[in-house]
Amino acid sequence: MATVPLKDELDIVIPTIRNLDFLEMWRPFFEQYHLIIVQDGDPSKTIKVPDGFDYELYNRNDINKILGPRASCISFKDSACRCFGYMVSKKKYIFTIDDDCFVAKDPSGKDINALEQHIKNLLCPSTPYFFNTLYDPFRDGADFVRGYPFSLREGVSTAVSHGLWLNIPDYDAPTQLVKPLERNTRYVDTVLTIPKGTLFPMCGMNLAFDRDLIGPAMYFGLMGDGQPIGRYDDMWAGWCCKVICDHLGLGIKTGLPYIYHSKASNPFVNLKKEYNGIFWQEEIIPFFQQMNLSKESTTVQKCYVEMAKQVNEKLGKIDPYFVKLADAMVTWIEAWDELNPPTKDSAKATNAASK
Amino acid sequence: MATVPLKDELDIVIPTIRNLDFLEMWRPFFEQYHLIIVQDGDPSKTIKVPDGFDYELYNRNDINKILGPRASCISFKDSACRCFGYMVSKKKYIFTIDDDCFVAKDPSGKDINALEQHIKNLLCPSTPYFFNTLYDPFRDGADFVRGYPFSLREGVSTAVSHGLWLNIPDYDAPTQLVKPLERNTRYVDTVLTIPKGTLFPMCGMNLAFDRDLIGPAMYFGLMGDGQPIGRYDDMWAGWCCKVICDHLGLGIKTGLPYIYHSKASNPFVNLKKEYNGIFWQEEIIPFFQQMNLSKESTTVQKCYVEMAKQVNEKLGKIDPYFVKLADAMVTWIEAWDELNPPTKDSAKATNAASK
Numbered sequence: 001m002a003t004v005p006l007k008d009e010l011d012i013v014i015p016t017i018r019n020l021d022f023l024e025m026w027r028p029f030f031e032q033y034h035l036i037i038v039q040d041g042d043p044s045k046t047i048k049v050p051d052g053f054d055y056e057l058y059n060r061n062d063i064n065k066i067l068g069p070r071a072s073c074i075s076f077k078d079s080a081c082r083c084f085g086y087m088v089s090k091k092k093y094i095f096t097i098d099d100d101c102f103v104a105k106d107p108s109g110k111d112i113n114a115l116e117q118h119i120k121n122l123l124c125p126s127t128p129y130f131f132n133t134l135y136d137p138f139r140d141g142a143d144f145v146r147g148y149p150f151s152l153r154e155g156v157s158t159a160v161s162h163g164l165w166l167n168i169p170d171y172d173a174p175t176q177l178v179k180p181l182e183r184n185t186r187y188v189d190t191v192l193t194i195p196k197g198t199l200f201p202m203c204g205m206n207l208a209f210d211r212d213l214i215g216p217a218m219y220f221g222l223m224g225d226g227q228p229i230g231r232y233d234d235m236w237a238g239w240c241c242k243v244i245c246d247h248l249g250l251g252i253k254t255g256l257p258y259i260y261h262s263k264a265s266n267p268f269v270n271l272k273k274e275y276n277g278i279f280w281q282e283e284i285i286p287f288f289q290q291m292n293l294s295k296e297s298t299t300v301q302k303c304y305v306e307m308a309k310q311v312n313e314k315l316g317k318i319d320p321y322f323v324k325l326a327d328a329m330v331t332w333i334e335a336w337d338e339l340n341p342p343t344k345d346s347a348k349a350t351n352a353a354s355k
Numbered sequence: 356m357a358t359v360p361l362k363d364e365l366d367i368v369i370p371t372i373r374n375l376d377f378l379e380m381w382r383p384f385f386e387q388y389h390l391i392i393v394q395d396g397d398p399s400k401t402i403k404v405p406d407g408f409d410y411e412l413y414n415r416n417d418i419n420k421i422l423g424p425r426a427s428c429i430s431f432k433d434s435a436c437r438c439f440g441y442m443v444s445k446k447k448y449i450f451t452i453d454d455d456c457f458v459a460k461d462p463s464g465k466d467i468n469a470l471e472q473h474i475k476n477l478l479c480p481s482t483p484y485f486f487n488t489l490y491d492p493f494r495d496g497a498d499f500v501r502g503y504p505f506s507l508r509e510g511v512s513t514a515v516s517h518g519l520w521l522n523i524p525d526y527d528a529p530t531q532l533v534k535p536l537e538r539n540t541r542y543v544d545t546v547l548t549i550p551k552g553t554l555f556p557m558c559g560m561n562l563a564f565d566r567d568l569i570g571p572a573m574y575f576g577l578m579g580d581g582q583p584i585g586r587y588d589d590m591w592a593g594w595c596c597k598v599i600c601d602h603l604g605l606g607i608k609t610g611l612p613y614i615y616h617s618k619a620s621n622p623f624v625n626l627k628k629e630y631n632g633i634f635w636q637e638e639i640i641p642f643f644q645q646m647n648l649s650k651e652s653t654t655v656q657k658c659y660v661e662m663a664k665q666v667n668e669k670l671g672k673i674d675p676y677f678v679k680l681a682d683a684m685v686t687w688i689e690a691w692d693e694l695n696p697p698t699k700d701s702a703k704a705t706n707a708a709s710k
Contacts, residue, residue: 107462130640131555133517133609134524134539141541143534146527147556147590149640150633162488169489172501179498184489186496188545195553200486201502235502254488278505285485285504 007032010093010119013085016040017047022099024050029103029113036085038063040224041077058084070338073331078224080233082204086211086218087336093122094215095208097259104166104260107187117257118161118208121191125155126251128196135190136253159214159245162254163206164188165261170203172231172278173271176264191255196246199288202238206259209241213250215340216300217241219332221325223273228321230273235281239288244303247293280318287314301333308333362387365448365474368440371395372402377454379405384458384470391440393418395579396432413439425693428686433579435588437559438687441566441573442694448477449570450563452614459521459615462542472612473516473563476546480510481606483551490545491608514569514600517609518561519543520616525558527586527633528626531619546610551601554643557593561614564596568605570695571655572596574687576680578628583676585628590636594643599658602648631674638673656688663688 013036017023023030027050035055039047043059063084064071074084079098086094095115104112124138129152137144137153144153169184194200209218217240220233245252291310297303312326368391372378378385382405390410394402398414418439419426429439434453441449450470459467479493484507492499492508499508524539549555564573572595575588600607646665652658667681 131549131553131609133519133555133558135543141537141539143524143526143530143537145556146525146530146558146586147593147636148527149636150529151637164488169498170501171498172503174505175498175501182496182498184496186544188490188543189541190543190545194486195550197552198486198550200488201500203488203501231501238502254486274501281502281504282506 007034009091010095010115011036011085011089011091012115013038013082013089013094013096014099015079015082015096017049017099019099020048020050022102023053025102026097027052028111029115033115034091036089038081038085040079040081056088058088066339067335070331070335073219073222073328073335075220075223075227075233076225078227078230078233079204080220080223083218083220083233083237083332086215087332087339089211092210092212093119093208094211094218096204097207098205098261100261100263101165101205101259102262104258106258107189112257112259114163114206114257114259115208117191118163121161121253121256122158122208122210124158124253126158126193126253127152127155128193128246128251131195132192135192135255139191156249156251157210157213158193158253159210159250160202160241160252161208162200162202162252163208163257163259164255165203165205166258168261168264170205170261173267173274174278176267176270180264180267187258188255191253194242194252194254199239199242199285200252200254202234202241204234204237205261206257207234214241214245214300216333216336217244217304219304219329222321222328228319229276229280231270232274232277232281235277239284240304240307243288243291243293243307244300247297247303248300276319276321283318284315301337304333305330362389364446365450365470366391366440366444366446367470368393368437368444368449368451369454370434370437370451372404372454374454375403375405377457378408380457381452382407383466384468388470389446391444393436393440395434395436411443413443421694422690425686425690428574428577428683428690430575430578430582430588431580433582433585433588434559435575435578438573438575438588438592441570442687442691444566447565447567448474448563449566449573451559452562453560453616455616455618456520456560456614457617459613461613462544467612467614469518469561469612469614470563472546473518476516476608476611477513477563477565479513479608481513481548481608482507482510483548483601483606486550487547490547490610494546511604511606512565512568513548513608514565514605515557515596515607516563517555517557517607518563518612518614519610520558520560521613523616523619525560525616528622528629529633531622531625535619535622542613543610546608549597549607549609554594554597554640555607555609557589557596559589559592560616561612562589569596569600569655571688571691572599572659574659574684577676577683583674584631584635586625587629587632587636590632594639595659595662598643598646598648598662599655602652602658603655631676635673639670642669656692659688660685 037057039059221236223233308326308329315322392412394414576591578588663681663684670677
């Protein structure tokens with residue numbers, strides 16, 4: 001039912017490009033789109049982009065120049081810096097992908113156009129209030145099953161499309177260490193809505209979202225250089241986005257499309273980055289599960305600022321890092337609003353805040 | 356990881372057998388098990404069971420004789436009567452299937468052993484408190500993904516395994532009428548836990564459960580002869596079971612195995628049975644979504660009786676039918692306890708009632 005949107009509706013955000021094969025492999029699918037590359041390392045190094053791609057590239061110096069003191073909210077020497085790209089984009093949709101993710105093949109051997117599937121996911125409604133056992137009821141050949149309330153069949157707007165990975169699964173360091181040889185070879189041919197009230201681990205490797213609906217909540221936090229934690233950038237964004245989507249009556253889908261994740265990152269390095277997160281998430285997840293946002297929070301920005309306040313108050317007790325993170329969340333929203341002055345459209349989510 | 360249990364651990368419950376091909380087709384998979392056939396129509400007619408099957412058969416006269424006045428809680432002239440079979444079974448596991456459901460083939464063309472997959476589902480833990488994006492983490496080749504809290508990786512006991520249908524999907528009458536030619540051809544190779552707090556439409560066509568964990572909640576209500584509603588027997592059981600599983604910290608899985616559903620029932624007849632349910636479910640589902648069970652309800656029976664009281668009080672306002680149903684729910688529990696005197700095992704669920 002959905003068609004791939006025109007070039008002027010979607011930007012592709014890439015945290016860095018260490019591998020020239022990456023863009024060459026995606027060329028048939030990406031060439032018609034605009035790329036935003038946010039260089040995650042040393043700004044003096046240059047990233048080479050093959051001919052034929054339309055792109056803009058930001059390094060740390062650019063970020064500092066554009067955001068001034070507010071640049072403090074953007075992570076340095078970590079792929080979490082990609083969220084700067086979400087902020088400077090002017091398009092409705094964002095697709096973000098890591099440079100070790102290649103084109104996967106479906107069971108028939110055909111190349112998967114991940115971007116096209118993400119757009120289909122975003123253009124079809126979500127169904128967070130009741131589970132449909134035949135999965136996405138809007139897909140060709142499927143529908144709502146017997147016993148699905150008719151009042152819920154309209155669904156709600158989809159804000160996030162979370163894609164999966166063949167080959168190297170997205171495991172934490174302990175699981176990587178325990179199962180070094182595990183590969184994901186199972187192509188599960190489905191897309192489903194994550195039900196209201198349920199949190200999920202959102203991975204930033206292969207992710208698309210509607211900036212107009214959820215953009216300001218897609219903050220990847222403070223990771224990397226000078227921070228006590230890494231590899232929780234996308235998780236943080238996922239927890240925040242899910243709670244806000246539930247509050248505003250928006251949907252999140254997961255499943256198709258698959259990309260081919262070519263290479264596992266070093267589990268020893270990962271363990272060093274993750275160990276605080278592995279410990280802290282045991283408190284952070286119940287915190288998000290129990291979070292209530294007030295009726296007054298009728299926009300993503302208002303929700304996010306209210307959330308920052310609760311992070312400060314409740315997670316600040318775990319570690320001073322969360323006080324700093326809460327401040328950065330507010331700075332992020334200020335920077336977002338400065339670069340994206342409110343329009344009529346951005347108030348659109350407001351009337352959804354009833355459920 | 357799981358193996359099919361021995362004959363003395365599982366009964367197959369079938370509401371009726373109108374088609375001799377049915378048992379012949381399932382012979383390689385069913386012959387080693389005991390069948391309980393609950394004849395849903397005229398008791399003077401005889402059901403022919405092919406040689407080689409070990410079975411017991413109950414008709415209405417048998418039900419009346421065994422339950423006495425309490426037989427009023429068992430539906431007449433409706434496949435909902437199958438729940439009598441759950442009550443008289445003495446086994447740990449039940450698999451129930453309709454007689455128009457045949458052996459399906461997996462994408463490689465191999466016959467699917469539905470029973471084996473159900474048992475695998477029931478023997479593997481469920482994960483209702485957080486969503487795992489690679490689906491069932493206990494399946495070979497899968498695991499918990501990065502960001503899944505370690506404290507939740509033990510999972511909880513699985514009480515229900517809900518299987519799906521290739522060919523004729525389980526649609527309501529309006530959808531059947533609108534899409535007479537729709538067939539389900541998509542084999543989605545996954546099993547997943549339905550998250551805590553999320554209701555789903557449970558279909559009784561291809562269903563397995565652990566009697567010790569959830570049996571007394573698997574009541575299929577009052578349908579058929581003399582009742583204002585049909586085709587909501589399994590839905591009713593599904594809503595009740597899900598709320599009780601959430602309360603007691605038990606899991607429900609859906610997905611594999613598929614059966615081949617050979618024939619759509621008559622949509623005009625179905626519409627007549629369903630129309631009250633289609634209307635009433637708009638109030639029943641929010642009722643179940645908002646239901647709170649008390650801390651004192653630490654067994655399935657106690658939960659179910661508390662639930663019956665709330666059905667009487669809150670749904671009785673919709674239609675006097677629900678007052679009658681609430682009474683039947685209590686009668687069902689009395690009959691269950693009479694036929695299944697409490698043992699040490701049946702109190703097992705008690706200590707799970709913490710979440």
